[in-house]
Amino acid sequence: MRFVLFAVLFVVAGASRAAPYQCPPPLGPSQVGCTFVSPGGTTTFTANAAAQITGTAGSGSALQLNMSLDALPCNSNSGVWVPVSGSSSTLTVNGTCTFDVTSRRPVDLLVVAPNYNATAMYINLIANSVAFVPDFQLAVATVGSGTVSSVDGGIDCGADCVESYSPGATVTLTANAAAGWVFSAWGGDCTGTVLSCTLGMSQIRNVTAHFEFEFVAAVVEFRHAASDRYFITANPAEATAIDNGNAGPGWARTGLSFKAGGNTPVCRFYGSPSPGPNSHFYSAVAEECNFLKQLAATTPASQPRWNFEGIAFASSLPVGGMCLPGTLPVYRAYNNGYLTGKDSNHRITTNADAIQQVVAQGWRYEGVAMCAPQ
Numbered sequence: 001m002r003f004v005l006f007a008v009l010f011v012v013a014g015a016s017r018a019a020p021y022q023c024p025p026p027l028g029p030s031q032v033g034c035t036f037v038s039p040g041g042t043t044t045f046t047a048n049a050a051a052q053i054t055g056t057a058g059s060g061s062a063l064q065l066n067m068s069l070d071a072l073p074c075n076s077n078s079g080v081w082v083p084v085s086g087s088s089s090t091l092t093v094n095g096t097c098t099f100d101v102t103s104r105r106p107v108d109l110l111v112v113a114p115n116y117n118a119t120a121m122y123i124n125l126i127a128n129s130v131a132f133v134p135d136f137q138l139a140v141a142t143v144g145s146g147t148v149s150s151v152d153g154g155i156d157c158g159a160d161c162v163e164s165y166s167p168g169a170t171v172t173l174t175a176n177a178a179a180g181w182v183f184s185a186w187g188g189d190c191t192g193t194v195l196s197c198t199l200g201m202s203q204i205r206n207v208t209a210h211f212e213f214e215f216v217a218a219v220v221e222f223r224h225a226a227s228d229r230y231f232i233t234a235n236p237a238e239a240t241a242i243d244n245g246n247a248g249p250g251w252a253r254t255g256l257s258f259k260a261g262g263n264t265p266v267c268r269f270y271g272s273p274s275p276g277p278n279s280h281f282y283s284a285v286a287e288e289c290n291f292l293k294q295l296a297a298t299t300p301a302s303q304p305r306w307n308f309e310g311i312a313f314a315s316s317l318p319v320g321g322m323c324l325p326g327t328l329p330v331y332r333a334y335n336n337g338y339l340t341g342k343d344s345n346h347r348i349t350t351n352a353d354a355i356q357q358v359v360a361q362g363w364r365y366e367g368v369a370m371c372a373p374q
Contacts, residue, residue, distance in 0.1 A: 021045060021127040029120035030113045034127060038101040042166045044131040045099055049075070049111045052092045055084045055118030062116045065093040070108055074099065084118070091118075102166040103135050104154075135164035136201045138171060143187075144211030144263035145178040165201040172198045175209045184212045184263065210263055213314025218257040219372070221349060224250045228335070230347045231280055234260045234313035258330060258350040258372040262316035266370065267292075269306035276304045277343040284315050284370040315370035323371035331355040332369035336362065 023034035036045055047067065055061020061084040067075040075095035084091045093113070101107045113123050140148045140157040147158045151172040154163035165171060174196045175183040183195055187208035190197035199205050220239050222231045231251070233239050242251050267289035271277035283289050292306045299305040316327055323329045328350045335358070337344035347358050350372055359365050 019129045021129055023125050023127055026123050026125070029122050030115070031111065032123050032125045033108065033110045034125060035106050035108050036099075036101045036127070037106045038103050038132070040103055040164070041132055041134040042100055042102045043129050045101060045127055046130050047074075047097045047099075047109055047125060047127040049095045049097075049123065049125045050092055051111075051113030051123040052090060052121040053084070053113075053115045053118035054090050054121055055115070056089060057084050057086060059117045061091070061118040063091050063093050063118065064114050065095045065111070066113070067095050067097045067109065067111050069097060069099055071110075074109070081116070090121070098130075102169075103164060104166070133167050135166055136204050137162060137164050138199070138201065138205045138207070140173065141206075141208045142211065143208060144184075144213075145181045146183060146209060146211035147176045147178075148173050148207070148209045149176060150174075167201060169201040170198060171201060171205075172196055173207060173209075175211070177211050180214055181211045182214050184210045186210070212261055212263045212316075213265070214261075217260060219260050219313055221254045221256045221347075222251045223254050225252070226250050227343070229279055229343065229345045230254075232282065232312075232348055254354075256349050256351050256354060258328065259374075260313035260315065261373040262314045262327075262371065264315055264317050264370070265311040266313050266315050268309045268312035270309050271304060271306060271343070272301075275302065277306075277337065277345070279337075279343045279345045280309075281306055281344070281346060282312055282348055282369075284317055315372055318368045318371055321368060323368065326374055327371035328374055329368040330370045330372050332366040333358050333363040334366055336364055 021036065026032035030051065049065060049067055051063060051065050053061065053063045062081045064079065064081055065075065066073065066078045073079065074097035077095055082091060082093050097109065099107065111123065111125055113120065138155065140155055140161045142148060142157060149156050155161065155173060173190065177183045185193050186197055187210060188206045189199060190207045217234050217236050219232050219234045222242055241247065264284045266282055266284045269281040269292055271279055293308050296305045296307055315330065330348060330350050331352060333347045333355050335342060335345045347355065348369060349355060355365065
């Protein structure tokens, strides 16, 4: 039966001199065990064992010293019988084992000293840490809806996004998109658009996985001529219903549209026929969405307010007012309904001329609201 005793090591990164490692006392004169751990990095240990018997050469007395590391032979003289020779009645056999322990798993060292026709006197084990190399940290982040996992199980982001690895370790990450989303690209120390990325942990690593909504349909623009109101939808069934007059008479397509797609959900709000506003509002800015939701929660239904209807489609946010390569600016203009007494309404389109047209009619230009795929 194998017995293993436990000890804990606390080492200082960069320590160069040997430091004793405290192992438990022997289980008897022929067996001693010790478990080695290395928090925060990889430690190199040297373990020296010695066992002694009494016996005689005439009776064939002999001794083995077997050092096993996680059940595998470790010392060079493991399994070798050493006989008592000459007139000596005592025999001492020594063994040495040098090994590395990472922070990710402990290592068990077991030393046993079987003998033949002899009496076991003692066994001892002296261990020292002789070198320490600190781990490197891998930090993973996600943009959009999805997770990242590592083959070794250390990273499971969502929940566990930071893990430490020993220098020289290799980590393979895989991006997993949520339903309705697709993986678009890696950022940081991983690059490209392939789902998996393999990193060598030779330094601190930071990785970002970008996810985007799956392309569903074009965002189609409608206009109600009598009230000079605009409306957009990415839902083909809703667009068809408007074409069929289900939203009331007077609505018609303007012929303008832009693509849905990106890593940012676009919130859709509606007022009401009364007290209003009898219009829709769209925002890709999370803070603006949350503000309107909170405002609606504290505003009675008898007063004008924006009511959250859901996520209309996905887009991307501009950076510093500019859209990234591969995307088009989506402009937004406001009809100043709050000041003029009309139902507040916005025109949202990638067509700069169309925006200039309504601005010339007194609408207020609000800038680039979001960025659509080209």
